[in-house]
Amino acid sequence: MSVPALPEGAVLRAAQSARSLSIAELIPPGRLLIVAPHPDDETLGCGMALAAALGEGRAVAILLLTDGEGSHPNSRRFDAEGRIALRKAEFATALKTLAPRRSIPVVVRAGLPDGRSTERDAAKSIDDLLRHRCISCASTIWSTWEHDPHCDHRTAAVLARMLAERIGAGWWSFPVWGRFGERPVPRKIGRFCDPRFGCAKRAAMEAYASQMTDLIDDDPDGFVMPSALFEHFAAHPEIFFHER
Numbered sequence: 590m591s592v593p594a595l596p597e598g599a600v601l602r603a604a605q606s607a608r609s610l611s612i613a614e615l616i617p618p619g620r621l622l623i624v625a626p627h628p629d630d631e632t633l634g635c636g637m638a639l640a641a642a643l644g645e646g647r648a649v650a651i652l653l654l655t656d657g658e659g660s661h662p663n664s665r666r667f668d669a670e671g672r673i674a675l676r677k678a679e680f681a682t683a684l685k686t687l688a689p690r691r692s693i694p695v696v697v698r699a700g701l702p703d704g705r706s707t708e709r710d711a712a713k714s715i716d717d718l719l720r721h722r723c724i725s726c727a728s729t730i731w732s733t734w735e736h737d738p739h740c741d742h743r744t745a746a747v748l749a750r751m752l753a754e755r756i757g758a759g760w761w762s763f764p765v766w767g768r769f770g771e772r773p774v775p776r777k778i779g780r781f782c783d784p785r786f787g788c789a790k791r792a793a794m795e796a797y798a799s800q801m802t803d804l805i806d807d808d809p810d811g812f813v814m815p816s817a818l819f820e821h822f823a824a825h826p827e828i829f830f831h832e833r
Contacts, residue, residue, distance in 0.1 A: 590739045592812070593769045596821035600768040603778055604828050610779040612641045615761060615829065619728025620648040622758070623694075624749045626733055626741035627657040627703065628680035629800050632793045633822045634763040635731055635829075636687055640786035640793075643688035650695040650723035653680075654745050659703030660800060661811035667799075675799050683793040687786075695723045706741045711748035718748075719755065727752070729759045734830060737767035753833050760833035768828060775830045782826035791823040 621642055625631040631639060631651055642649055657676040658669050667675060684693050699718065701710050719725045732749030733742040746762055753760040798804045801814045814822075 590766060592766070592815065593818070594815050595817050596769060596825070598769040599771050599774050600764050600778075600828060601825075603774040604768075604780050604826065607778045607780045607828070610781045610829060612638060612645065612781070612783070615731075615781060616642055616647055616729050617759065620650065620723065620726055622724055622727035622730045622752070623649065623651045624654070624730060624732035624745045624752070625651060626654045626706070626739070626745040627660075628653060628676045629657070629683070629794075629797045630733055630742070630745075630765055632683050632687070632790065632797070634733060634765045635827055636683075636790040636793050637783055637786045637827050638731075638781045638829075639694075640687040640789050641781075641783045643691045643694070644786070646691065650697065650721075650727065652697045652699060652718065652724060652748075654699045654701045654706060654741055654748070655703035656698065656700070657703055659705075661805040661808040663808040663810060664805050666807050667805050672799070672805075676797075679797045679799060682796040686793040686796055687789050689789075697721050697724060701741070701744065704741065706744040708744060708747045711744050711751060715748065715751050715755065718752070724752065725756055727756060727758050729761070731761050731763060731829075734762040734764040734767045736772055737765055738770070739766055742766065750832070758833075761829045762832050763827060763829050777831035779829050779831065780826040781829060787824070794819065794823055
């Protein structure tokens with residue numbers, strides 16, 4: 590996946606005139622399930638809305654497809670186990686930052702391969718995942734968007750669609766990388782912004798030092814968030830598509 594240097598694209602242009610969404614509209618009564626491909630997508634794509642949901646005492650679960658170990662595959666200082674441990678710690682810190690005085694969401698890990706997941710993986714894992722009450726009893730699902738240009742983000746969307754159909758849940762998707770570049774924009778687009786949680790989202794993003802800084806500096810091909818995109822994700826209203 591090619592990472593742009595600047596935040597530009599069709600989705601961002603459409604979002605400028607999109608209607609504002611309330612947290613009550615994004616989460617009708619019941620449990621929320623967030624399907625995130627990697628640790629950090631829950632913060633980048635919907636961290637402000639997640640903080641707002643937790644701030645209202647809503648029951649939240651997060652399904653992580655992968656442990657995010659594929660972002661710096663050639664690092665010797667951080668091998669695969671070291672990267673998994675690092676990103677688990679960052680994820681825990683980010684969640685505590687988003688909900689400093691609330692219970693942390695229940696987390697389920699699917700254990701899919703980072704950077705190599707497929708629609709077939711989603712179909713194979715769904716029955717096992719539905720054994721978790723926090724998943725089978727969800728009334729609303731948020732996930733990454735099916736047109737995000739990353740295989741794990743698309744797998745998360747496919748899995749979210751399957752889960753929503755199986756349990757009769759509502760479904761909203763949020764674009765992460767799909768907000769950049771030129772692609773068709775769904776008609777049911779909205780934006781969420783609650784300034785009360787803006788600082789918490791920025792701090793949660795900063796918790797992901799392995800992704801936002803050169804902490805892992807021995808892999809020249811490893812991912813580092815461009816500074817302009819960091820500021821974009823930290824400050825821009827969150828974008829949601831009503832899928833179901």
